[in-house]
Amino acid sequence: MRFVPALVLDAVLVLVFAVIGRASHDEDPGGFLLTAWPFIVALLLGHLVAALLPGRPRRPWSLGWGAVVWAVTVVGGMLLRVVSGDTAQVAFIIVATLVLGIFLVGWRAVAALLRRRAHRERQSGGADAAEAAGGERIDDGVVASSEDAAEQSPDASGPDAVPDSDPHTR
Known part of the structure; x- marks a missing residue:
């Protein structure tokens, strides 16, 4: 169920795409569902494909997941438009x-940047505080605790991983 927020945000953005497209052609923006439905169906399929890929991106908010969803949404949406007579x-x-x-x-790229920045800020400001709270200073001023070790998981590896992401957003 952790993919639901990403799916909802993606669906809203596809609807925005359809509204903007119709408005830019002086068409009734109220008919945006006629434009959006093939892309919404393909978007659902894209999330399913991303979830089922072997070696798949593990996080729905990762760039890899987004790339899969994007490709399936565009190709599938176009095919559905043509098959339905559009x-x-x-x-x-x-x-x-x-678009x-x-x-x-x-x-997803913005979210990754924000997670990295937040993590760097926590690291730079939190090292001394963590040491004072019972952590242990190791190489290069990095503070380790038993909680840090628990947060390092196989999930945090791979090309689309954000190695310094907030463990609560995984």
Whole structure:
């Protein structure tokens, strides 16, 4: 169930994409569901594919997960549009690919940067406080405690891992 917040945010962003697209063409923005439904269906499929991939990205808010969701959403959404009798002109494919990429991968990139920054701030300001609270100073001023060891898990490895992420956001 840890994927639900990422799925909800992704769905909202796909709906925003559809509203912006319809409004930019002077179409009734109220009909945004007609534009959005193929991409929403493909988005659900994208999350399923990301969850089932062997060696998959483990966190729904990771860049790897976002890349999988983005690719499946664009390709699947376009295919569903065409199969349902709508068009998929080259210009629309390009714009949809770029906008959905910015939306679906972009928020994950911002989240990763914020997690890294927060972790660095905790490390720089928290080393002396952690040592005073019973931690043990080891190489390069890093403070280790039994809790630190418990937080290091196999989940925290891989190309899409944020090695210095907040353990409570995993």
